[in-house]
Amino acid sequence: MNLLAFETSTEALSVALSIDGQVRERFELAPRRHAELALPWAEELLADAGVNRSQLDAIAVGRGPGAFTGVRLAIALAQGIALALDRPVVAVSTLAALAMRAEAHGGASRVLAAIDARMGEVYSAAFELRDGDAHALGDERVGAPDSVVVPGGENDWTGVGTGFGAAENALSQRLVSRFVSIDATQLPHASDVARLAAKAFARGEALPAERIEPAYLRNNVALTLQEQQALRESKR
Numbered sequence: 001m002n003l004l005a006f007e008t009s010t011e012a013l014s015v016a017l018s019i020d021g022q023v024r025e026r027f028e029l030a031p032r033r034h035a036e037l038a039l040p041w042a043e044e045l046l047a048d049a050g051v052n053r054s055q056l057d058a059i060a061v062g063r064g065p066g067a068f069t070g071v072r073l074a075i076a077l078a079q080g081i082a083l084a085l086d087r088p089v090v091a092v093s094t095l096a097a098l099a100m101r102a103e104a105h106g107g108a109s110r111v112l113a114a115i116d117a118r119m120g121e122v123y124s125a126a127f128e129l130r131d132g133d134a135h136a137l138g139d140e141r142v143g144a145p146d147s148v149v150v151p152g153g154e155n156d157w158t159g160v161g162t163g164f165g166a167a168e169n170a171l172s173q174r175l176v177s178r179f180v181s182i183d184a185t186q187l188p189h190a191s192d193v194a195r196l197a198a199k200a201f202a203r204g205e206a207l208p209a210e211r212i213e214p215a216y217l218r219n220n221v222a223l224t225l226q227e228q229q230a231l232r233e234s235k236r
Helices: 034-049 068-085 095-106 165-177 190-202 225-234
Strands: 002-007 012-019 022-028 057-062 089-092 112-118 121-130 133-136 139-144 159-161 179-183
Touching: 002 190, 012 034, 012 190, 022 034, 022 190, 022 225, 034 068, 034 089, 057 068, 057 095, 057 190, 068 165, 089 095, 095 112, 095 121, 095 133, 095 190, 112 165, 112 190, 121 165, 139 225, 159 165, 165 179
Parallel strands: 002 057, 057 089, 112 159, 159 179
Antiparallel strands: 002 012, 012 022, 112 121, 121 133, 121 139
């Protein structure tokens, strides 16, 4: 099957094309350039592979959580292309895609993925990686680093994502005894969105474009002045 995937939930932009399981990707740290680059990159990937848009079976998208504008952009891109081609969309958790980075760099099985959510919070979720898929071990959450819970009693977890470096490494320091390794530099990739989407597509989880919803996890885009003052005072 042929999938075109977008991931724009963080400061990184990536677009991937999966052709019968072979994945090509463009990835770059491109703050504030996601809208400018995403479609041209998609066209370049298709042209390089000799694939027409009409040959795509579905569009895949990292549906968040992540930066509000980035998540909205990815959903809009996926929906626009899918509607134009009359193709379904496969929405993939950005945290699940991030967790797959651990498999790509060492073959971990239990992974906590965390993304810096700003405002002193992190997005996080725990996964078990097996059979080339990321199986959620609980709900996705947003909250302060000290609210993050690692399930079970095992101390062989791998941590990935910028959430481990947020708030002066608070999450890394609090849970260090539960982890064999932590990489706070990892960001989600569209190539992993594509791989997870292929699995989901095979399970029949593709949806009509108009039914795709972003995952924001929180409603407040910015702290109020009173909340900012309270946060500063709590850190003194």
